[in-house]
Amino acid sequence: MTTLTNRAKPVSRKPMTFIESIYLWNIFKGMMITLRHFFKKKATIQYPEQTRPFSPVFRGVQILNRDEEGRERCTACGLCALACPAEAITMEGAERMPGEENLYREEKYAAKYEINMLRCIFCGFCEEACPKDAIYLSETFAPAAYNRKNFIYNKKDLLIPDPKTEPEEYAEAKGLREISKKNK
Amino acid sequence: MIHLLTIDWLLLLEKLVLIVIVVMASLVIAMYETYAERKIAAFMQDRIGPNRAGPFGLLQPLADGGKLFFKEEIIPNHSNKILFILGPSLAMLTAMMTCAVVPWSGDLHLFGRTIALQIADINIGILYVFAVVSLGVYGIMIGGWSSNNKFSLMAALRGASQVISYELAMGISLISLLMMTGTLSLKTIVEQQMVSHWNVLYQPLAFLIFFVCALAECNRTPFDLPEAESELNMGYHQEYSSMKLGFYLFAEYVNMFISSAIMATLFFGGYDIPFFNEAAHADWGNWLALAGVVCFMIKIALFIFLFMWVRWTVPRFRYDQLMNLGWKKLIPLALANMLVTGAVLLYLQHK
Numbered sequence A: 001m002t003t004l005t006n007r008a009k010p011v012s013r014k015p016m017t018f019i020e021s022i023y024l025w026n027i028f029k030g031m032m033i034t035l036r037h038f039f040k041k042k043a044t045i046q047y048p049e050q051t052r053p054f055s056p057v058f059r060g061v062q063i064l065n066r067d068e069e070g071r072e073r074c075t076a077c078g079l080c081a082l083a084c085p086a087e088a089i090t091m092e093g094a095e096r097m098p099g100e101e102n103l104y105r106e107e108k109y110a111a112k113y114e115i116n117m118l119r120c121i122f123c124g125f126c127e128e129a130c131p132k133d134a135i136y137l138s139e140t141f142a143p144a145a146y147n148r149k150n151f152i153y154n155k156k157d158l159l160i161p162d163p164k165t166e167p168e169e170y171a172e173a174k175g176l177r178e179i180s181k182k183n184k
Numbered sequence B: 001m002i003h004l005l006t007i008d009w010l011l012l013l014e015k016l017v018l019i020v021i022v023v024m025a026s027l028v029i030a031m032y033e034t035y036a037e038r039k040i041a042a043f044m045q046d047r048i049g050p051n052r053a054g055p056f057g058l059l060q061p062l063a064d065g066g067k068l069f070f071k072e073e074i075i076p077n078h079s080n081k082i083l084f085i086l087g088p089s090l091a092m093l094t095a096m097m098t099c100a101v102v103p104w105s106g107d108l109h110l111f112g113r114t115i116a117l118q119i120a121d122i123n124i125g126i127l128y129v130f131a132v133v134s135l136g137v138y139g140i141m142i143g144g145w146s147s148n149n150k151f152s153l154m155a156a157l158r159g160a161s162q163v164i165s166y167e168l169a170m171g172i173s174l175i176s177l178l179m180m181t182g183t184l185s186l187k188t189i190v191e192q193q194m195v196s197h198w199n200v201l202y203q204p205l206a207f208l209i210f211f212v213c214a215l216a217e218c219n220r221t222p223f224d225l226p227e228a229e230s231e232l233n234m235g236y237h238q239e240y241s242s243m244k245l246g247f248y249l250f251a252e253y254v255n256m257f258i259s260s261a262i263m264a265t266l267f268f269g270g271y272d273i274p275f276f277n278e279a280a281h282a283d284w285g286n287w288l289a290l291a292g293v294v295c296f297m298i299k300i301a302l303f304i305f306l307f308m309w310v311r312w313t314v315p316r317f318r319y320d321q322l323m324n325l326g327w328k329k330l331i332p333l334a335l336a337n338m339l340v341t342g343a344v345l346l347y348l349q350h351k
Helices: A022-039 A079-083 A127-130 A167-182 B009-044 B060-070 B081-100 B125-146 B150-181 B186-195 B203-217 B242-268 B279-284 B286-311 B321-349
Strands: A062-064 A089-095 A109-118 A135-137 B108-110 B114-115
Touching: A022 B009, A022 B279, A022 B286, A079 A089, A079 A127, A127 A135, A127 B081, A135 B060, B009 B060, B009 B081, B009 B114, B009 B242, B009 B286, B060 B125, B060 B242, B114 B286, B125 B150, B125 B186, B125 B242, B150 B203, B150 B242, B150 B321, B186 B242, B203 B242, B203 B286, B203 B321, B242 B286
Parallel strands: none
Antiparallel strands: A062 A135, A089 A109, B108 B114
């Protein structure tokens, strides 16, 4: 028989001798292997206490961004929804009224912004498509939920905390990327 | 009629206390064997194992037991109810009965009495062990039969044939040991080993055969054919739930503890402290006996570790391999060992 590589080893078809057929020596060799593993460093990561660092290009749950003054960046242009291959994003635009300049950065904003996390494939095209730097993918993943409704994330779930009123939460949400880099 | 005053009531009380202690201790040890098993399995597979319930997961056995108690008790409609309940009870009962003849240590001197740390020093100790151990398979057989389930029945058949084939080799391997000791009493065997050497030095092959057969008797991997998860779908305890299942699983661990104790007694000097002359330190009194218990327990723990080590190393034997090993390898080896021992003993007598 011709072989593709020279790594192939022919199988020995010899009948076992009496010593071999009581298996003792081979079992002993196997037991030495398991004993070696007994003292090896364990591969376990104690999950809730320890987390594994994400890769720097990890794409997790989306975050709707605010600018430094705490105004929403999104202008409901719909480019993210257009770019989304899974058609997970829906939004409704609205006009900014006088007196709302501290809430929204541009004259138009998203009154409703929903991402269906059951459809989302975390490809990150929304982040790429956004001209306003209003949406980006964080390094957390969507937590489990008991029904489908809870997987449709609305603005309340997606918006980053206001840097002016909740600076700590904002820094935490912003800093996730940096923290996970530090863990490495 | 026996006059009531002639009965040594204190002796009865003393034995009762001893029985309670031994039974409780073997149950607690069996509980922590399950924990040890999970930990050792995990460590050999580069994992950590249970560590959430209590410090280092030490309360895990309690959590497991609690879970089993609260599970639904199901008795299948087509099962034989009496036998179905008898199965696990018998398994547990026979597992607990064996510890009656194990000598746990030397005598204690308390309240002016000499208390033997052995429930019953009968002169046919080993025979008793064999009798009870071979009863143990009835737990498996009855459980498998009464479940009215093909898998369980197959498992029961396997269990029965396995025990028959391995008990033979076990008995023959012991005969060579008994020819040397000249007694069946476990206590006397230990005392002989205390003054001379451990029996394993004279009978290593007998020990090896005995150990392999003990694995088979306890239905431990690589001989766990009766419960073979992947083939028989849990085997004889497939239809069992709640604490009846718990009893079966528990009986296995009690069996492992007891057979470790028997092996330590027969081959490794029982409660003899190695490299230490007990007779010269008789003035230690009770402390000597307690040290003996500790030493015995350490030996048992080592054997239990060995059992688990083997379990997590060796895959299950195929049924024909099992029969081959039992009948064609172990029995001839045991017979040869017996003949050689007999010849050497005869030679030494007539020298």
